[in-house]
Amino acid sequence: MLGAAAAAPPRTLTIMRIGIVILPDQRWSDARQRWRQADAWGFDHAWTYDHLGWRDLVDGPWFDSMTTLTAAATVTSRIRLGTLVASPNFRHPAAFVRQITAVDDVSDGRLLLGLGAGGIGFDALVLGGEELPPRQRVDRFAEFTELLDLILRTDGTTWKGEWFAAVDARNNPGCVQRPRVPFLVAANGPRSMRLAARFGEGWVTTGTVFDDLESWWSSVAELSTRMDAALASAGRDPDTLDRHLLLDAAPVFSLANADFFAEQVARAARLGFTDVITHWPRTESWYAGDEAVLVDVATRLLPELRG
Numbered sequence: 001m002l003g004a005a006a007a008a009p010p011r012t013l014t015i016m017r018i019g020i021v022i023l024p025d026q027r028w029s030d031a032r033q034r035w036r037q038a039d040a041w042g043f044d045h046a047w048t049y050d051h052l053g054w055r056d057l058v059d060g061p062w063f064d065s066m067t068t069l070t071a072a073a074t075v076t077s078r079i080r081l082g083t084l085v086a087s088p089n090f091r092h093p094a095a096f097v098r099q100i101t102a103v104d105d106v107s108d109g110r111l112l113l114g115l116g117a118g119g120i121g122f123d124a125l126v127l128g129g130e131e132l133p134p135r136q137r138v139d140r141f142a143e144f145t146e147l148l149d150l151i152l153r154t155d156g157t158t159w160k161g162e163w164f165a166a167v168d169a170r171n172n173p174g175c176v177q178r179p180r181v182p183f184l185v186a187a188n189g190p191r192s193m194r195l196a197a198r199f200g201e202g203w204v205t206t207g208t209v210f211d212d213l214e215s216w217w218s219s220v221a222e223l224s225t226r227m228d229a230a231l232a233s234a235g236r237d238p239d240t241l242d243r244h245l246l247l248d249a250a251p252v253f254s255l256a257n258a259d260f261f262a263e264q265v266a267r268a269a270r271l272g273f274t275d276v277i278t279h280w281p282r283t284e285s286w287y288a289g290d291e292a293v294l295v296d297v298a299t300r301l302l303p304e305l306r307g
Helices: 028-041 055-059 065-075 093-106 134-153 190-199 213-233 258-270 291-306
Strands: 017-021 045-048 080-086 111-115 157-160 165-169 183-186 202-205 242-246 275-279
Touching (some): 028 291, 045 065, 045 111, 093 111, 134 165, 183 190, 258 291
Parallel strands (some): 202 242
16 A cells, blocks of 8 residues: 655646546447537547446447547547557557557547556456456556557567567558657556656556545655656656546546636646546446536636646
């Protein structure tokens, strides 16, 4: 368990970007307007979960992330679009590269690629495999990230590891964004943080699970300090890594009310985070909330919070 931690070393805060997750749990005839609205409101990035099924929402409806992002790209014009997060649970880098380059092309270079080690549960079992223990999941994640980076940068990659292999894997014509789409690496542990320091243009954390808000924020501060250490060990300037905090991993929904949301954004900024991410409120279950709060935040507070 993480103990109380001092605040992370101060970093120069030049921006605060705000993103929103739109779960792929609605038919496109209903979901379309949410993506358009997020773009019109001025959110910096919009995300969807990359799962074949997620927790008790596996009973549906549930739709594919990359197809959803492709559709979202056609009804938006400026907002960045991303996976939160893609994992090796059901993806192979050689095949995934083709989807990545397609979405990056359709969106004219607006794709952000969130990557994670993959958890347990439905995604880990639906293809007939077994749930892996944490160390093996990180071993696999390291190979997944390295090979994905290599294929996206190099057309005609041949590579072999313990978990993945590729023979003359192609990326042509490559990404619109050069040399490749930005990686946002999800990491709470030391080995995944080293991956973020090596491959990530961004880092995303959920903090550590706690039942009370102050303990959760203490865990976020400690993880931010650990990320600084990983960057220092890699010889990397900490200001070259964007830092994303998933606010709704806290025990209180970030859109409980507009003032609370503003407070949480301010706390993240004080810890050196450049980006925060909330969720579009749902009517029940996960991220249950009032859409009126989202409208208030987006129309009244968003310009101020981003300024």
